Amino acid sequence: MDTGQPRLLLVEDDGRLGPLLAEVLGDSYRVDLATDGQAGLHAGLTQTYEVMVIDRGLPVIDGVDLVRRLRDRAVTTPILILTARAAVADRVEGLDAGAEDYLVKPFEIDELLARLRALRRRSIDRATTLDLGRRRFDVAGRRVLDPDGNDPVDLSGQEAALLEVLARRPQQVFTRPDLLEAVFDPADDPGSVDTYVYYLRRKLGRECVQTVHGLGYRLGVA
Structure with missing residues (x-):
């Protein structure tokens, strides 16, 4: 209770x-x-x-x-x-x-x-929003805020968790196993990472998550 x-x-x-x-x-x-x-x-x-x-x-x-x-x-x-x-x-x-x-x-x-x-x-x-470049991520509200006054973009729990991991360390390149362990369950299919990167890009634009070929992903610009 x-x-x-x-x-x-x-x-x-x-x-x-x-x-x-x-x-x-x-x-x-x-x-x-x-x-x-x-x-x-x-x-x-x-x-x-x-x-x-x-x-x-x-x-x-x-x-x-x-x-x-x-x-x-x-x-x-x-x-x-x-x-x-x-x-x-x-x-x-x-x-x-x-x-x-x-x-x-x-x-x-x-x-x-x-x-x-x-x-x-x-x-x-502490600040409750994280910088995404042009936009800001409201961590507690699980939404991305647009400075132009457009409606916020709402995220699911795992979309928000993935974006938070990337946004808190914007210079770091995360491997798929890194993200699988931090956001999902290590026993999950590694393809879960790619699936949720796709979901974020669909909602925020392709540049929001940057692919570092041969290594993994890092925060891009949203």
């Missing part, structure tokens, strides 16, 4: 700390608790959260590697890493992987809550 609270993904394998944090954070958030990195990756890729709290020392997939995998698959949700490691090099590694904040154990719950509020404020303040 939707309580109207913001959703938070907590990835913590400690059998005592995880449930305790989930209970405390549950006063402010709708918390999903995952107890290993693989479960956290699945939740992060298949659900939508406003913030994530990820322990560094996780089984199956390490916390830093988990953050890196989420960022590689275009998940932009703000992430705070929890860790028992206080060394500067460890903090730098976590932040370089894509986390926005880092909190060393033991910590005060009030500080964790304050840091999460700050992450959410910064996230809300």
Whole structure:
């Protein structure tokens, strides 16, 4: 049942700390608790959260590697890493992987809550549209906006997901396997990528997605 609270993904394998944090954070958030990195990756890729709290020392997939995998698959949700490691090099590694904040154990719950509020404020303040060249992509609304005042172009969920991956890294060339993993299911037919590129081009024009022969696709100009 939707309580109207913001959703938070907590990835913590400690059998005592995880449930305790989930209970405390549950006063402010709708918390999903995952107890290993693989479960956290699945939740992060298949659900939508406003913030994530990820322990560094996780089984199956390490916390830093988990953050890196989420960022590689275009998940932009703000992430705070929890860790028992206080060394500067460890903090730098976590932040370089894509986390926005880092909190060393033991910590005060009030500080964790304050840091999460700050992450959410910064996230809300970020631009919600992406540049496509002449037009803009309204990510939340799944539509492309025309500066000339023409009607917006509405996109399906997978069309929007594909365009977002390309638009967030406009200089990067994505292979078909890259896009299959980021947008679809790795077990899907690789032709799904080409099909949805075709759909985007049909709606936005052939130049919206550029083919890089022998490599894959990158953002063009819409």
